[in-house]
Amino acid sequence: MAGVQAVGRDITERKQTEQLNRQAFEQIERNIEQFAALGDHIRQPLQVILGMADLADDPKTSAVIHDQVERINEYIRQLDLGWVESREVRAFLRRHDRE
Secondary structure, eight states: OOOOOOOOOOOHHHHHHHHHHHHHHHHHHHHHHHHHHHHHHHHHHHHHHHHHHHHOSOHHHHHHHHHHHHHHHHHHHHHHHHHHHHHHHHHHHHHHHTO
8 A cells, every 4th residue: 555645834934034034144244344334434534633633723622622533432442342243143143043
C-alpha cells in the first residue's frame, strides 16, 4: 500500500518578519553612515570658526567662541558614541538573527 502525505503551512508572517528585519538592518546601516558624516561635516566649519576666533582682536570674544566650539565638540563626541553603539547593536542583531 502506497500513500502520500503533505503538510502545508502559511509562511506569510515569517516572510514579513524577515523583510522587516532586513529593512531594520538597512536603516541601522544608513544611521551609522549618517552619524559619521554628520560629525565630519560639523567639525570642518568649527575649525574655520576657531581660526577666525584666534584672529579676533578681542580676547574676550575669542574666549567665548572657543568655549562655544568646545560645547559643540562635546555634542559631536556624543554623536560619535551613538555611532559606535549603533555599530555594536547592529553586530549583536546580526549574530542573533541567524539563530
